[in-house]
């Protein structure tokens with residue numbers, strides 16, 4: 001297992017959000033985490049990414065317990081978190097943002113290789129490399145968020161709501177790029193509101209409700225599950 005979360009409890013201060021969350025992701029798997037607003041999906045990703053401290057439980061990455069390590073250490077181990085807001089440096093250019101993403105990479109040649117890979121995936125970013133990030137369109141910003149995360153050469157990508165605020169066509173583009181990454185051997189855990197789309201592209205999924213994993217299984221099965229259809233698809 002690349003990532004194994006066992007009985008994770010986490011939250012903010014005394015407020016517990018995640019309750020006994022367990023999930024596993026194998027190398028090169030593409031897994032979704034779905035759930036209603038406020039269920040704790042982002043909290044789950046943030047806890048793995050070292051932004052939220054676990055109260056108890058285990059987060060094993062390649063068998064090593066990384067629970068409670070600070071975010072920059074987690075990034076160095078090969079985990080990149082792409083938040084909804086993406087926290088781009090708006091007064092810096094696309095290229096400068098990309099290079100900031102490579103802060104864990106020492107060698108110039110490695111940085112160039114990663115940049116080439118990301119530009120290959122998002123040619124638009126290369127075209128706009130000298131544009132200020134703050135002036136990019138919503139879709140381009142999303143691409144930059146993912147592109148910058150790739151500059152850290154992650155093994156595991158935690159992607160929070162890639163389709164948020166995007167028109168359907170751009171949503172498809174972003175999902176296509178995740179698919180390409182997956183084919184390149186990256187492991188991806190994606191959180192999404194667009195449940196139909198997500199379950200049609202991922203291998204497996206977990207359903208989080210009120211901080212608990214209520215269901216898990218192959219995405220195809222989840223898509224046909226009566227509870228999932230009732231809660232997420234209104235049928």
Ligand SMILES: Nc1ncnc2c1ncn2[C@@H]1O[C@H](COP(=O)(O)OP(=O)(O)OP(=O)(O)O)[C@@H](O)[C@H]1O
Nearest residue numbers: 012015017035036037038039040041042043044193
């Ligand atoms: N920094 C914080 N301090 C206190 N409570 C927080 C904080 N961040 C999130 N919460 C609370 O934790 C709960 C879970 O939030 P989280 O962002 O993980 O939900 P989510 O499943 O990602 O929801 P959404 O689909 O709306 O993004 C919510 O009730 C939220 O208000």
Ligand SMILES: [Mg+2]
Nearest residue numbers: 041042043160
């Ligand atoms: Mg969220």
